[in-house]
Amino acid sequence: MRLEGIGSDLPKPTVLGSPAYGDSANPADEGEVAKQPVGDDSVGRMQFMLTMRRRGIGDAAVLRALDEVPREHFVGPEFQDAAYADQALPIACGQTISQPYVVAYMTEQLDVQPQHKVLEVGTGSGYQAAILSRLVHEVVSIERYRTLADVARARMETLGYQNVDIRSGDGLAGAPDKAPFDRIMVTAAAETVPDVLVEQLADDGLLLLPLGPHGGIQRIVKVTKSGGELQQEELLGVRFVPLLPGQAREL
Ligand code: SAH
Numbered sequence: 354m355r356l357e358g359i360g361s362d363l364p365k366p367t368v369l370g371s372p373a374y375g376d377s378a379n380p381a382d383e384g385e386v387a388k389q390p391v392g393d394d395s396v397g398r399m400q401f402m403l404t405m406r407r408r409g410i411g412d413a414a415v416l417r418a419l420d421e422v423p424r425e426h427f428v429g430p431e432f433q434d435a436a437y438a439d440q441a442l443p444i445a446c447g448q449t450i451s452q453p454y455v456v457a458y459m460t461e462q463l464d465v466q467p468q469h470k471v472l473e474v475g476t477g478s479g480y481q482a483a484i485l486s487r488l489v490h491e492v493v494s495i496e497r498y499r500t501l502a503d504v505a506r507a508r509m510e511t512l513g514y515q516n517v518d519i520r521s522g523d524g525l526a527g528a529p530d531k532a533p534f535d536r537i538m539v540t541a542a543a544e545t546v547p548d549v550l551v552e553q554l555a556d557d558g559l560l561l562l563p564l565g566p567h568g569g570i571q572r573i574v575k576v577t578k579s580g581g582e583l584q585q586e587e588l589l590g591v592r593f594v595p596l597l598p599g600q601a602r603e604l
Contacts, residue, residue, distance in 0.1 A: 394425070394434075394436070394437060397436070397437035397438075398420075398437055400437065401419075401424075401437040401438075401439070401453065402416065402419065402420055404439050404453075404454070405419055405453065405454065405457050408439075408454050408457075410454075410457045410458065410461060411461075412460075412461045414488055415457060415460050415461050415484075415488070416457075417487070418460070418484045418485075418487035418488050419453070419456075419457055419484065421487055422480065422483045422484050422487060422512075423512070424436045424437060424450075424453065424480060425437075426508055426511065426512065427444075427450055427478040427479060427480040427483070427508065428442050428444070428450060428478065429443075429444065429445075437453075439452060439453050439454050440452055441455075444477060444478050444501070445498075445500055445501060445504070445604075446498040446500060446501055446601070446604050447594075448477050448498070448501065448594055449477065449594055450477055450478040450480050451477070451480070451481065451540060451593070455589075455591060456480065456481050456484060458573075458589060459481070459538060459540075459561055459573060460481070460484055460485065460488070462561055462573065462575060462588060463485075463536050463538055463559060463561050464536075464559060465485070465488050465489050465535075465536055466489070466535070467488070467489060467490060468489075468490050468535075469489040469490060469491075469535040469536055470489070470490060470491045470492075470493075470531065470534050470535055470536075471485050471489050471491070471492050471493070471534060471535065471536045471537070471538065472492075472493050472494075472495070472527060472528055472531070472532075472534040472536070472537045472538070472550075472553065473485065473492060473493070473494040473495070473537075473538050473539075473540060474494075474495050474524030474525070474527075474537070474538070474539045474540065474541065474550070474596070475494075475495075475496065475524060475539060475540035475541040475596065476494040476495065476496035476501060476502055476505045476519055477496065477501060477505070477540065478501070478504075478505060478508075479494070479504070479505030479506075479508050479509060479517075479519065481494075481538070481540055482494040482505065482509075482517050482519065483508070483509065483512065483514055483517070485517075485538070486509070486514045486516050486517045487514075489516075489535075489536075490516065491516050491517075491518070491531075492516060492517045492518070493517075493518045493520065493528045493531050493534075494517060494518070494519050494520070495519075495520045495521075495522055495523070495524035495527075495528065496519065496520070496521055496522075496524070497521070497522070497523060497524065497597065497599065497600050497601045498521070498601045498604050499521040499600075499601070499604065500604045501521075501604075502519050502520065502521035503521070505519050506519040518531075521600065522600050523598060523599050523600050524539070524541075524596070525547050525549060525550070525596070525598055526549060527549050527550055527552075527553040528553070529553065532552075532553035533553055533554060533555035533556075533558065534553055534554060534555060534558060535555050535557075535558055535559075536558060536559050536560075536561075537550050537553065537554055537558070537559075537560040537561070537562075538560075538561045538562070539560070539561070539562035539563070539596060540563075540593065541563070541593055541594055541595060541596035541597075542563045542564070542565060542566075542567055542571045542592075542593040542594065542595050542596055543562050543563065543564055543596045544564070544565070544566060544567065545564075546560070546562065546564065546574070546576060546585075547562075547596075550562075551576065551578070551583065554576075554578050555578070556578055556579065556580065556581070557578065557579055558577070558578045559575060559576070559577050559578075560575075560576040560577075560578075561573060561574070561575055561576075562574055562576070563591050563593040567595040568595070569592075570590055570591075570592060571590070571591055571592065571593060572587045572588060572589065572590055572591065573587075573588040573589045573591055574586065574587055574588065575588060
C-alpha cells in the first residue's frame with residue numbers, strides 16, 4: 354500500500370528560501386522582474402502536470418483545473434520554489450496544504466458535475482476549494498481557524514473565483530442554510546463518519562473523507578447515499594491533520 358505523506362510528519366521541502374519574485378532590493382532588476390509574472394515556473398508546472406498524469410490522474414476536467422489554478426498563490430513566500438513539487442507543505446496555524454496528487458485523486462473520486470453544489474470541510478489554504486470551484490457551480494468551504502479562512506477568501510478574490518463561499522466555523526456542523534449538497538469532501542482526518550454531514554448530503558450524493566486514527570494512517574472513504582441507503586468504500590491510504598470539533602479559539 355502506498356502511503357501519502359500529508360500530515361504533521363511531512364518531509365521537509367528540499368528547496369527552501371529564495372522566492373520566485375527576484376531581488377527587489379536592486380532597482381535595476383525590477384524591470385526584468387516585472388516582465389515575469391509572480392511565481393512563473395513553467396518547467397515546474399509542466400513537470401507537475403506530467404507527474405499527475407503518470408500517477409494515474411486521467412480525468413480531463415480535473416487535469417484542466419490543476420493546470421489552471423496557480424498553486425504558488427496558496428503557499429507562503431518561503432515555499433515558492435516548492436509550489437509545484439508533489440508534496441504537502443506547512444501553512445499558518447500549524448496546518449498543511451495537501452499534497453497535489455492527493456488533491457487530484459480526491460477531486461477525481463468526488464465525481465463532480467458542473468451543476469453540483471459542493472461542501473468542503475477544512476479550507477486550509479483554499480487550494481482544494483479553488484480546484485473544485487473550477488469544476489462545479491458552487492463551493493462552500495468551512496475552516497475552524499479564522500485566519501486561514503480570511504486568507505483563503507482573499508485568495509479567491511485575487512484570482513476572481515466568485516463561486517466559493519468560505520466560512521470560518523465548525524465544519525462538523527456543515528452549512529444547513531445551503532444543504533443539501535451533491536458532494537461533500539472532508540480534508541481533515543475523522544475518526545468516525547460525521548452524522549450531520551451525512552444528513553446534509555443529497556440523495557445520490559457522495560461524501561469523501563479520510564477516516565482513521567488521528568496521527569496514524571487513515572483511508573480515504575467514499576460514502577454514497579442512494580434511496581436513503583448508505584454504502585461505504587475504502588480507497589487510498591493517507592495521512593491528514595485531524596478534524597477537530599469546534600471553531601479554533603485563537604487565530
Ligand atoms: N484542503 C486544504 C488542506 C486541509 S488541512 C487545502 O487545500 O489547503 C485541514 C484543515 O482542516 C486545517 O486547516 C484545519 O484547521 C481544518 N479543520 C480541522 N477540523 C475542522 C473543523 N471541525 N471544521 C473546519 N475546519 C477544520
